[in-house]
Amino acid sequence: MAPYESDDSRTGDEADDMRAGRRKAARYVVPVAVVGVAAATIGLVPAFAGSGDPDLPEVSAQQLIEKIAASDVQQLSGTVKISTDLGLPDLGGLESSLGGATAGGRDGSGSSADPSSKLMELASGTHTLRVAADGEDKHKLSLLDKAAEYSVIHNGDEVWAYDSASNEAYHVKGAASAGKDTKDRSEDVPATPKELADEALKAADDTTSVTADGTAQVAGRDAYKLLIEPKQSGSTVGAISIAVDAKTGLPLKFTLTPASGGAAVIDAGFTEVDFSKPAASTFDFSPPKGAKVTEGDESASEGRAGKGDKARPEGGEELGKEFEGLNVIGEGWGSIARFDTGGEGLPSEASGAGDAGRFLDSLGDQVSGKFGSGTVFSTRLVNALITDDGKVYAGAVTKDALVKAADAAK
Known part of the structure; x- marks a missing residue:
């Protein structure tokens, strides 16, 4: 069936249902600069995903949007591979120097375990992540390297981040502050297909073509593919493909290809996924012997040079004036x-x-x-x-x- 851009035969109730689905789909948004354009309504193309392998029942693009919005996966564990190729120039030694200068984190805490700086590594290259979740207050994300591992663990009212390479830990305690700190820091760079997919759906408006685009298998699971393409000329975004788990509605893979062609700019997908309850010990953490521990409240009040937030208001005001x-x-x-x-x-x-x-x-x-x-x-x-x-x-x-x-x- 050839895609078409609109269907004027929809009733008012159907149109209201579609808008409600779009609003629900947009509520899981995580900020990301890559596709940070404002969302309004999604201009859907009612093509169908009935071809390809595996053979799944036909669904429309709107049904896939609603399936993602209705997804309520509370428990999972798995491995995610994420590759980012922005085509940045090779800065050689300067890049290492900049990395060292920012290793102290956004608040000047001086901790290499601070999530605000460490997770920025996902903005380039290829990385392997292990993820686990059990409800709203137990999450773990580990960034694996050849000889080291970096983890962020949220368990109840505590958040721990640990960098094995430097044997440094970063700690925030208190339900309110821990939740805020995790949102402000670890979610600055989306690390899973769902986080990326949610933002792409937010970015889709009536300048966007959204179609169901066949089926696929991701991490051994049957999935539908949702294709998002700008209708406008002048965008550097070519297309975004999202593989949606046929049973749970969880996005399993996210691929953004540029209008200029070539390799994907962002390609993030599960290579393994399990929806059973992770072991409780997954979310336990105690800093190893000899580890340097930085408390989140200490870094906020003192900072690397003893300045921290006390020195911020004046600078913040000046920065705000520049961007008025x-x-x-x-x-x-x-x-x-x-x-x-x-x-x-x-x-x-x-x-x-x-x-x-x-x-x-x-x-x-x-x-x-x-x-x-x-x-x-x-x-x-x-x-x-x-x-x-x-x-x-x-x-x-x-x-x-x-x-x-x-x-x-x-």
Whole structure:
């Protein structure tokens, strides 16, 4: 059956049911910069997933959306492989230096176990994760390396994070603070197919084509495939494919391919999954002998240099002033965030900045237009234009789209 874009024969009640399903699907959203565009309503294409292997009953795209929204998997354990290829330049020794500089975490705690910095490793390369869950207050995520393991364990009112490579632990106690800390830190970078799928569904609006796209087997389980594609030109997103477990509705695999073609930008999927109750000992943790333990409340009040939150308000206010002009140009997958840094653009060789200017020039492309001139910094998904007068335009759009937006804003 050929897909078509709308069905005017739907009754008012049916339309209300569809909107209710969309709202329910969007409520599990986890923030992620990769597909962080605003959601409205999902423009569904009622194609059917009745072909391919395995042979499953036909379902519509809307039914798959509702199946994901209704999924209520409370217990599972499994292994997830996640690969991210943004096409970032190889910075060699500088990359290691930057990693060391940020190892102390967002709050300056000085702990290599701080989730806010450690989980950012998922933003590049290929990684293997072990995940486990038992209800709302027991979760474990382990990032496996060749010779080390990093884990975040949430058990009741406590959150522990442990880095075996450095023998350091990070601890937050108290139901309210632990929950907030986990959300603020470990969910900054979505690590499972469900987290990625939820955000993609949030991003889908009436500028999006959503179709059921056959079936597949993932981690030995039968699954339907949901295909999300931008209708607009100018987006760097080519397509998003989500494999949905036929029985539980849990997203098992998430793949984002760029409009430019080639390998996936993000490919995250279960290689093993078990929906039985994990052993209670899975969520037990005590820091090993000799481990350096950083308490979350200590890092917030003291920080690496004894500053912490006490020093933040002034800096935070200044940062807020710099981004007061933030607004969004366009809609859907063509959305572009625009803000004014309040200062001058980046140093360049042309401006007489010497080696620093040459280095920055090598990372970006020089562009010009009615807006003046500036530099575009590109990945395979997100691009940003920084003009010489301090304006910034960024989004999952092409370089040409950024220049056109900057010209239009003049």
